[in-house]
Amino acid sequence: MSTTYQQPTERGYYGQFGGAFIPEMLYPNVEELRQQYLDILADPAFQQEYQQLLRDYVGRPTPLFEAKRLSAKYNTHVYLKREDLCHTGAHKVNNTVGQILLAKRLGKTRIIAETGAGQHGVATATVCALMGMQCIVYMGEIDMERQKPNVYRMRLLGAEVRAALSGSRTLKDATNEAIRDWISNPVDTHYIIGSVVGPHPYPDLVARLQAVISEEMRKQLLEKTGSELPSYVVACVGGGSNAAGAFYHFLEEPAVKLVAVEAAGHGVNSGHSAATSVLGKPGIIHGSRTLLMQDEDGQITEPYSLSAGLDYPGIGPLHAFLADSGRARFISIEDEDALRAVAELSRLEGIIPALETAHALAALGQLGAGPDDVVVVNLSGRGDKDLETYLKYADTIL
Amino acid sequence: MQNRIQQAFQKKGKGLLNVYFTAGYPSLHDTVPLIKSLTQAGADLIEIGMPFSDPLADGPVIQASSTAALQNGMNMRVLFQQLEGIRQEVPEAPILLMGYLNPVMQFGVENFCREAAAAGVDGVILPDLPLDDYVAEYQDMFRRYNLRPVFLITPQTAPERIRRIDELTDSFLYLVSGPGTTGGANTQAEGVQEAYFQRIEAMNLRNPRLIGFGIGDKASFQRACQYAEGAIIGSALIRALEGTDDAPAAAARFVSSVLK
Numbered sequence: 151m152s153t154t155y156q157q158p159t160e161r162g163y164y165g166q167f168g169g170a171f172i173p174e175m176l177y178p179n180v181e182e183l184r185q186q187y188l189d190i191l192a193d194p195a196f197q198q199e200y201q202q203l204l205r206d207y208v209g210r211p212t213p214l215f216e217a218k219r220l221s222a223k224y225n226t227h228v229y230l231k232r233e234d235l236c237h238t239g240a241h242k243v244n245n246t247v248g249q250i251l252l253a254k255r256l257g258k259t260r261i262i263a264e265t266g267a268g269q270h271g272v273a274t275a276t277v278c279a280l281m282g283m284q285c286i287v288y289m290g291e292i293d294m295e296r297q298k299p300n301v302y303r304m305r306l307l308g309a310e311v312r313a314a315l316s317g318s319r320t321l322k323d324a325t326n327e328a329i330r331d332w333i334s335n336p337v338d339t340h341y342i343i344g345s346v347v348g349p350h351p352y353p354d355l356v357a358r359l360q361a362v363i364s365e366e367m368r369k370q371l372l373e374k375t376g377s378e379l380p381s382y383v384v385a386c387v388g389g390g391s392n393a394a395g396a397f398y399h400f401l402e403e404p405a406v407k408l409v410a411v412e413a414a415g416h417g418v419n420s421g422h423s424a425a426t427s428v429l430g431k432p433g434i435i436h437g438s439r440t441l442l443m444q445d446e447d448g449q450i451t452e453p454y455s456l457s458a459g460l461d462y463p464g465i466g467p468l469h470a471f472l473a474d475s476g477r478a479r480f481i482s483i484e485d486e487d488a489l490r491a492v493a494e495l496s497r498l499e500g501i502i503p504a505l506e507t508a509h510a511l512a513a514l515g516q517l518g519a520g521p522d523d524v525v526v527v528n529l530s531g532r533g534d535k536d537l538e539t540y541l542k543y544a545d546t547i548l
Numbered sequence: 549m550q551n552r553i554q555q556a557f558q559k560k561g562k563g564l565l566n567v568y569f570t571a572g573y574p575s576l577h578d579t580v581p582l583i584k585s586l587t588q589a590g591a592d593l594i595e596i597g598m599p600f601s602d603p604l605a606d607g608p609v610i611q612a613s614s615t616a617a618l619q620n621g622m623n624m625r626v627l628f629q630q631l632e633g634i635r636q637e638v639p640e641a642p643i644l645l646m647g648y649l650n651p652v653m654q655f656g657v658e659n660f661c662r663e664a665a666a667a668g669v670d671g672v673i674l675p676d677l678p679l680d681d682y683v684a685e686y687q688d689m690f691r692r693y694n695l696r697p698v699f700l701i702t703p704q705t706a707p708e709r710i711r712r713i714d715e716l717t718d719s720f721l722y723l724v725s726g727p728g729t730t731g732g733a734n735t736q737a738e739g740v741q742e743a744y745f746q747r748i749e750a751m752n753l754r755n756p757r758l759i760g761f762g763i764g765d766k767a768s769f770q771r772a773c774q775y776a777e778g779a780i781i782g783s784a785l786i787r788a789l790e791g792t793d794d795a796p797a798a799a800a801r802f803v804s805s806v807l808k
């Protein structure tokens with residue numbers, strides 16, 4: 151079977167990227183998931199429960215908002231897909247609602263997750279509270295400090311937050327700890343991965359659960375612009391789940407330019423960056439063959455971004471394939487420019503974006519979009535969690 | 549073609565001790581002195597960890613030793629240089645390399661096999677190398693260099709998969725003692741572990757079995773030896789090397805404490 155952008159091969163490959171490079175201890179769990187996820191997702195009873203929760207609990211469909219003042223500034227038509235208005239404040243909950251229903255059908259009673267910015271942790275803690283399931287979230291010690299409000303939210307929701315103390319004490323290390331937990335608890339536990347990363351079938355599973363973003367976009371664009379297809383879709387990429395969801399129903403539409411925005415940190419060549427598509431080479435991280443920041447010995451390099459959600463040395467295999475094949479354009483944005491974009495959206499549209507999302511907004515000036523173009527930016531999350539950071543960098547922002 | 553792993557099992561039959569340590573730990577040049585002292589003290593097989601920045605299947609002790617080894621400057625090139633000539637000094641004991649796939653891929657799998665074979669390595673353990681990928685891409689290469697893959701089996705591994713693994717190698721089967729990473733506590737209800745070991749024993753597999761993960765002293769070693777041809781000790785040995793300035797002596801004392 152050949153790959154399309156949407157559909158990996160049976161063994162989870164998008165081109166040369168993907169697969170399931172996992173130790174034997176994880177094989178039964180991952181294999182069980184692989185054999186069942188498509189059937190469960192296709193089950194009408196699952197779909198009914200999932201769609202109902204998306205509507206009544208998450209608050210979908212999220213609006214597609216025409217940002218007129220932003221459009222005037224960039225001399226094009228900018229629409230914002232308001233994932234920041236999802237319950238819990240980011241797109242992450244689309245995935246966790248789906249995976250908690252999946253976990254129930256697999257008979258699991260204990261949920262683990264990793265989190266960077268804390269949004270996926272909050273979204274997981276939320277659905278666990280909803281379903282009365284035990285929830286343990288691994289979070290890098292550095293991220294617990296810089297995303298404190300989300301740590302409190304998770305605890306309030308009844309989750310246990312465990313600090314990851316190894317490596318750079320950020321998202322990569324939290325993911326390592328979550329995987330080790332799963333190795334130690336193979337029978338009762340489901341691991342809700344928060345992005346389109348990890349061993350097959352996770353990248354495809356998470357992409358399918360986030361695909362609702364672009365499914366709604368097409369309908370909303372038709373209504374607002376007379377065409378289902380925009381000129382550009384722009385999204386930030388940490389692991390790549392909001393981007394995968396925003397791109398999904400446009401992947402096989404060559405007329406739509408897809409733009410993935412990575413975090414350049416202090417600068418792509420500064421040694422303090424998370425711009426994986428530029429700095430990465432094919433390698434294996436968290437069970438997937440993908441583009442990976444690593445040294446010449448194959449040791450994974452510690453990434454850096456001011457934004458906890460983009461501070462990851464890999465990208466999902468779908469995105470590695472999109473980068474490699476040229477289907478998507480990758481742009482990297484430095485910390486400071488992201489901070490300026492926070493101020494810009496706040497002042498022009500009255501919307502305070504998450505720091506991750508601000509990277510996508512900061513790319514607007516680099517697209518080359520003209521007055522006849524329609525640009526959709528996936529507004530993946532809101533900025534409440536980042537207020538402390540925004541205060542600290544007030545000189546840059548204001 | 550036979551290799552040293554099979555010969556070791558044929559010669560001793562049961563009660564084999566396989567010891568794991570991380571190359572380049574506690575200091576960069578301890579690798580070869582450790583191999584010598586461990587075998588002199590009575591260890592039957594030597595498993596050398598190739599340190600990786602993100603060892604997913606390892607617990608805190610091996611993680612810490614890997615980080616330290618990388619900081620000491622260990623890498624694949626250095627390790628193969630250190631192993632040059634090891635077979636003059638340690639002719640018989642099987643040597644296995646254990647590690648993660650990414651550093652091996654970046655080194656080049658064929659380069660890795662060639663260098664390993666040249667150094668006199670007998671077996672390779674790469675826990676995150678999928679069976680299908682091994683068969684499709686590397687099996688012929690491993691055969692050409694007379695390197696034996698060692699695969700893990702856990703309490704959750706299905707019987708038909710165990711049979712397949714047993715067909716794919718002529719070395720030994722690495723029985724992970726229970727759920728957990730290396731050094732793990734393995735808290736399991738009474739009888740569960742025994743039932744698992746006995747179930748595997750009753751399958752009458754081609755390969756001998758070594759039990760690993762959470763084996764750390766004489767008592768747990770002897771208990772494991774009741775259910776398999778031997779056992780693997782890693783984290784406990786590394787703990788015995790922590791903070792010592794004479795690693796070979798500490799390693800020898802540790803092996804003696806397990807075997808005496």
Ligand SMILES: Cc1ncc(COP(=O)(O)O)c(C=O)c1O
Binds near residue numbers: 270345
């Ligand atoms: C608001 C927001 N956007 C984006 C991301 C990055 O994740 P992904 O690339 O999977 O969308 C995060 C991750 O925490 C986030 O919280």
